[in-house]
Amino acid sequence: MASEDLFESQTLREAxxxxxxLLRLRGIGLLTGEAGSGKxxxxxxxxxxLHSGLYRTFYIPLTTGNVMDMYKSIAWELGLPTERNRASAFRQVRAEIxxxxxESKQLPVLIIDEAHHLRNDVLEDLRLLTNYAMDSDPRLCMLFVGLTELRRRLGMA
Known part of the structure; x- marks a missing residue:
């Protein structure tokens, strides 16, 4: 079903x-809910x-691996070759962002679905992808999407 054909409930409008x-802030967001709730x-x-000339969306559904697996998934979505080590992969992804x-004047939007499966070390590394010019230049909007347990887990950390 096309997204414009969806019923626009009050909950969907608020989301x-x-x-x-979040896009205007170029920040890190969290969207949680029960399975099948429409996240x-x-x-x-x-x-x-979103205007395709102003935004570039990357969707990552694979969230069960380690930090390097996540960087590889992001690199593939960005159309980049795979690096062999974590530091090179991190640097490569940041350079493309x-x-x-x-150069392209596009805001990269990284959506990480099923984020409740992410390991804590992966969550911490992903946060570092948003640090540009000593946190003074937001260049990446990141959205973690997952079950409500993710919100509780992050709150406990």
Whole structure:
């Protein structure tokens, strides 16, 4: 079903407004809910309305691996070759995000679905992807999507 054909409930409208705000902030967001509650659908709906010349959306559904697996998934989505070590992969992904932002004038939007499966070390490393110019230049908008247990887990950390 096309995202524009979805019933626009009050909950969906509120989620869309919050996601648009997150895009304006270029921050890190969290969208949680029970299985089947429409989290991924809300993401699909909002990303379908984004101007392709201004935004570049990357969707990562594979979240059960280690940090290097995550960097490989992100690199594949960015169309980059696979690096062999973590530092090179990190540097490569950051360089492409900078290129998109500074040269192409596009805001990269990274959506990580099923994020409740992420290991704590992966969560911490992903946060570092948003640090540019000593945290003064937001170049990446990141959204973690997962079951409600993710919110509890992050709150306990």
């Amino acid at each position: 869309q407004a919050r996601l648009r705000h 991924t659908t809300a993401c699909r709906r909002i990303t379908s309305t 900078s290129r998109l932002t500074l």
